[in-house]
Amino acid sequence: xxxxxxxxxxxxxxxxxxxxxxxxxxxxxxxxxxxxxxxxxxxxxxxxxxxxxxxxxxxxxxxxxxxxxxxxxxxxxxxxxxxxxxxxxxxxxxxxxxxxxxxxxxxxxxxxxxxxxxxxxxxxxxxxxxxxxxxxxxxxxxx
Ligand SMILES: [Zn+2]
Numbered sequence: 001x002x003x004x005x006x007x008x009x010x011x012x013x014x015x016x017x018x019x020x021x022x023x024x025x026x027x028x029x030x031x032x033x034x035x036x037x038x039x040x041x042x043x044x045x046x047x048x049x050x051x052x053x054x055x056x057x058x059x060x061x062x063x064x065x066x067x068x069x070x071x072x073x074x075x076x077x078x079x080x081x082x083x084x085x086x087x088x089x090x091x092x093x094x095x096x097x098x099x100x101x102x103x104x105x106x107x108x109x110x111x112x113x114x115x116x117x118x119x120x121x122x123x124x125x126x127x128x129x130x131x132x133x134x135x136x137x138x139x140x141x142x143x
Contacts, residue, residue, distance in 0.1 A: 008115035015112075016069035021058050021076070028056075034135030036127050041067035043132050049143065052083050059132065066125050071132035073113050083140050089113075090137040097126055 025046040032045045041063030048056035057075045062068075074093075078086045092106045093113055099120050107114055119129045 005118060008118065011073070011112050011115040012066070012069045014069075015072040015076075016065035018072075021072045022060060022068075023058050024060060025056055025058050030139060032135045032139035034131045036063070036067065036131045038124075039064055039067065039128050041128055041131050043067065043071055043135065045071075045132060045136055045139070047136075047139065049083070052143075054078055054081055054083065054086055063131075064125075064128055066119065066128040067131050070113075070116060070129045073115065074132050074136065077109075077111050077113050078136070083143050087137055087140055090133045090140075093133050094130065096120070097130060 025048055027048055028046045029049045030047050032047065034043045034045070035041070041061075043059055043061035043063060046056075046058045046060070047054065057079050059071045059075065078089060081089065089109050092102055092110055093116070095106075096102050096110065096114070096117055097120050102110075116129050119125050
């Protein structure tokens with residue numbers, strides 16, 4: 001592994017370990033449940049929407065390090081974004097995992113979530129990484 005990859009695995013492990021976004025919300029407007037039967041990942045997203053903005057976001061549930069970390073990074077990336085922006089960023093993340101070309105601007109929008117780029121080389125882990133992103137987008141489609 002190159003040094004760059006090490007930095008990225010560092011980001012992933014850090015988020016998997018620290019549970020800063022793993023709790024319920026005092027006030028939530030909706031929640032979304034996602035399950036990945038391939039691995040057993042089971043996540044509930046707690047969402048507080050106001051005026052078309054994701055004011056607050058957190059998660060509860062269990063799963064492998066990749067799914068926990070990916071959820072935590074997603075929350076950090078999307079909190080405070082409008083619903084429209086959040087959906088766009090989810091699409092960029094999915095494209096990246098699908099190995100589609102993404103622009104420098106798009107890479108900037110992903111922030112730490114770019115750390116998951118190499119997951120595309122680990123097919124068994126792809127569903128773990130995508131679980132919470134797809135779960136959130138499905139929910140946001142209703143707004
Ligand atoms: Zn998993």
